[in-house]
Amino acid sequence: MREDTRxxxxxxxxxxxxxxxxLPLAIVMSGLIAGLQVVVMWPVVSQNLNLGWLTLMLIVTxxxxxxxxxxxxxxxxxxxxxxxxxxxxxxxxVGLVWGVAGLMLFPTGNISYQVFLAFxxxxxxxxxxxxxxxxxxxxxxxxxxxxxxxxWNFSREGGVxxxxxxxxxxxxxxxxFAAASRTQKNLVEFISLRAKSIEQEEALxxxxxxxxxxxxxxxxxxxxxxxxxxxVVFFNASYVKLINAATSEVNGIDPATYxxxxxxxxxxxxxxxxxxxxxxxxxxxxxxxDPSAGNKWALATFxxxxxxxxxxxxxxxxxxxxxxxxxxxxxxFVSTVSHELRTPLTAIMGALGLLMGGVMGxxxxxxxxxxxxxxxxxQHLTFLINDLLDMEKLVAGKMVFDMQKHLLCxxxxxxxxxxxxxxxxxxxxxxxxxxxxxxxxxxxxxxFLQVLxxxxxNAIKYSPSDGVVAINITVSGAQARLAVSDSxxxxxxxxxxxxxxxxxQADSSDTRQKGGTGLGLAITKELVNRMKGVIGFESVxxxxxxxxxxxxxxx
Amino acid sequence: xxxxxxxxxxxxxxxxxxxxxxxLEMVGGFTVKICSSGEEALxxxxxxxxxxxxxxxxMPGMDGPTTLAALRxxxxxxxxxxxxxxxxxxxQEVAHYKSLGARDVIPKPFDPMNLAKQVRAIWES
Numbered sequence: 165m166r167e168d169t170r171x172x173x174x175x176x177x178x179x180x181x182x183x184x185x186x187l188p189l190a191i192v193m194s195g196l197i198a199g200l201q202v203v204v205m206w207p208v209v210s211q212n213l214n215l216g217w218l219t220l221m222l223i224v225t226x227x228x229x230x231x232x233x234x235x236x237x238x239x240x241x242x243x244x245x246x247x248x249x250x251x252x253x254x255x256x257x258v259g260l261v262w263g264v265a266g267l268m269l270f271p272t273g274n275i276s277y278q279v280f281l282a283f284x285x286x287x288x289x290x291x292x293x294x295x296x297x298x299x300x301x302x303x304x305x306x307x308x309x310x311x312x313x314x315x316w317n318f319s320r321e322g323g324v325x326x327x328x329x330x331x332x333x334x335x336x337x338x339x340x341f342a343a344a345s346r347t348q349k350n351l352v353e354f355i356s357l358r359a360k361s362i363e364q365e366e367a368l369x370x371x372x373x374x375x376x377x378x379x380x381x382x383x384x385x386x387x388x389x390x391x392x393x394x395x396v397v398f399f400n401a402s403y404v405k406l407i408n409a410a411t412s413e414v415n416g417i418d419p420a421t422y423x424x425x426x427x428x429x430x431x432x433x434x435x436x437x438x439x440x441x442x443x444x445x446x447x448x449x450x451x452x453x454d455p456s457a458g459n460k461w462a463l464a465t466f467x468x469x470x471x472x473x474x475x476x477x478x479x480x481x482x483x484x485x486x487x488x489x490x491x492x493x494x495x496x497f498v499s500t501v502s503h504e505l506r507t508p509l510t511a512i513m514g515a516l517g518l519l520m521g522g523v524m525g526x527x528x529x530x531x532x533x534x535x536x537x538x539x540x541x542x543q544h545l546t547f548l549i550n551d552l553l554d555m556e557k558l559v560a561g562k563m564v565f566d567m568q569k570h571l572l573c574x575x576x577x578x579x580x581x582x583x584x585x586x587x588x589x590x591x592x593x594x595x596x597x598x599x600x601x602x603x604x605x606x607x608x609x610x611x612f613l614q615v616l617x618x619x620x621x622n623a624i625k626y627s628p629s630d631g632v633v634a635i636n637i638t639v640s641g642a643q644a645r646l647a648v649s650d651s652x653x654x655x656x657x658x659x660x661x662x663x664x665x666x667x668x669q670a671d672s673s674d675t676r677q678k679g680g681t682g683l684g685l686a687i688t689k690e691l692v693n694r695m696k697g698v699i700g701f702e703s704v705x706x707x708x709x710x711x712x713x714x715x716x717x718x719x
Numbered sequence: 720x721x722x723x724x725x726x727x728x729x730x731x732x733x734x735x736x737x738x739x740x741x742x743l744e745m746v747g748g749f750t751v752k753i754c755s756s757g758e759e760a761l762x763x764x765x766x767x768x769x770x771x772x773x774x775x776x777x778m779p780g781m782d783g784p785t786t787l788a789a790l791r792x793x794x795x796x797x798x799x800x801x802x803x804x805x806x807x808x809x810x811q812e813v814a815h816y817k818s819l820g821a822r823d824v825i826p827k828p829f830d831p832m833n834l835a836k837q838v839r840a841i842w843e844s
Contacts, residue, residue, distance in 0.1 A: 501779050501807055502806055506806035506828060507732055507735070507806075507827075507828055508734070509828050510732075510735050510738070510806075510827045510828040510829065511732065511735050511737075511738055511830040512732035512828075513829075513830075513831075514734075514735065514738030514739065514742065514828065514829065514831045514832075515734075515737075515738050515832040517742075517830055517832055518738065518741055518742060518745075518746075518831045518832070521746065521832040521833075522832065523741060523742075523745045523831075523832075541827075546828055562835060564811050
């Protein structure tokens with residue numbers, strides 16, 4: 165409906181424009197023809213009638229001139245409908261005046277002059293049909309009053325010639341009416357198409373402005389460079405900011421200038437040359453004209469495209485400089501903290517170890533006990549630092565896994581050996597039921613042993629004296645399951661949902677008592693997941709716990 | 720095969736120097752010379768004629784890897800076994816230190832009662 169209203173408005177505006185645009189010529193021609201008619205008809209029509217009619221034509225012409233200038237100067241002061249109706253009225257008045265000519269200036273009995281008059285009427289009607297084609301009502305409002313009196317007069321004459329003239333005039337009127345209708349229809353179609361075209365152009369312009377606004381305000385830097393990669397032809401404000409340039413300097417620059425590693429950029433161009441997209445590649449950018457800015461990093465996506473018909477490359481750059489710098493600072497901090505914490509711990513544990521080992525001579529029982537406490541706690545600190553650093557590496561995705569195929573039962577046997585002394589010290593027996601059928605798994609050996617060690621040490625710590633920790637391997641389909649079961653107190657119900665979270669022990673004092681750091685299971689879960697395994701547990705409070713890990717068997 | 724006797728230990732931290740010296744001399748029975756920096760090691764190493772060198776990694780001035788490279792340029796020390804002692808003992812870090820020419824890496828904190836055994840095992844490997 166909205167589109168129809170808009171089209172009608174456009175049609176009306178176009179009609180008014182065409183009608184008033186043709187008015188000056190119509191007034192001039194009408195005046196000339198009227199004058200010529202009066203001159204020709206002067207001998208056969210009363211002078212008073214001729215002059216009277218000419219005066220009438222003059223008055224109407226002046227009215228039309230007045231309307232023309234009114235429209236020209238004050239168009240915006242009225243609606244298009246007002247101007248159209250005003251025009252129609254003026255045209256009807258002119259038609260009436262011509263009709264008066266056909267009525268009052270008709271030379272009775274003089275067929276030659278009658279034909280001349282008919283010729284003039286037909287001529288002005290035909291001209292009107294053409295110039296008023298944009299408004300059928302205006303055309304009819306002129307043609308009908310112009311020709312009908314003539315038809316009437318011919319019908320009163322009698323005779324073959326007048327009758328023929330009468331019929332021809334009628335046919336001519338019908339023809340002009342049909343022609344006016346068809347012309348208006350064509351005009352309406354043309355105007356509709358033009359309206360649609362204007363609408364589409366406006367929509368396209370609006371869409372372009374909208375897209376341009378989005379690109380200009382997009383925080384991600386964007387630029388288009390010619391396909392050889394050496395001339396920027398389009399860019400947004402964020403790109404200007406990324407390369408620390410002035411807007412006026414960017415067009416035409418060679419983007420290769422900004423790559424810290426030219427080999428990287430060459431690779432990117434090669435990939436694009438093969439018709440491939442380059443998605444989210446980390447690039448390092450240098451700022452040659454502003455070294456104080458330091459290098460920048462961005463996740464760049466490059467897409468082949470066209471720009472004004474020329475092959476080009478669209479580059480999107482997500483600036484992650486701050487993130488990279490923060491990661492480096494954090495990494496350096498972690499490395500520094502690690503060294504700064506471990507250095508005094510080395511001295512502490514070294515000194516205590518020498519004392520405990522009797523290198524400094526015999527100690528009293530009390531002294532031995534105190535030193536043992538100090539040594540145990542400094543060991544705990546060491547484990548805690550190791551666990552914290554492991555967790556940080558896992559979370560940051562920086563832990564490197566050396567995944568290799570290993571015989572599962574061999575790994576378990578090695579872990580049992582490493583932990584047997586710990587078990588013996590707490591009077592806990594370790595048993596192993598090997599149902600692995602010589603299955604192999606794809607794991608990082610050191611990290612897998614770390615997982616097993618954590619599960620075994622937990623099971624031993626929570627087992628009662630003279631208890632048993634059972635290790636079982638079972639195979640089911642393509643999965644190998646390794647389970648570690650103890651006969652300790654089991655997992656409290658309120659703890660089960662957060663058992664694998666960091667520092668989520670049910671009771672931190674219990675953690676310290678058992679010698680844990682609170683990170684063991686969190687790290688174990690991360691390690692298992694990174695090695696594409698699954699970890700879980702089953703437990704009934706008061707009846708021990710069964711922790712298991714599952715890995716796909718590899719051929 | 721002769722037994723290991725003379726060890727050069729390069730470490731900037733005085734407390735760790737004291738612990739390690741006791742652990743190596745009193746537990747291991749070695750003759751130990753301590754140097755507090757890579758520069759001092761370069762000055763003293765040839766005269767001391769060690770059979771094994773233990774190098775801390777993170778030291779001010781010449782760090783462990785730089786000191787190793789410099790020591791290797793001295794003809795008398797070109798083939799002496801060298802081990803790093805460091806807190807950075809991830810597998811890839813160990814592989815990196817070995818690629819620099821170290822025979823092995825002893826992690827810190829170390830067990831002073833076990834240090835001599837570890838060093839002897841590296842020397843004999």
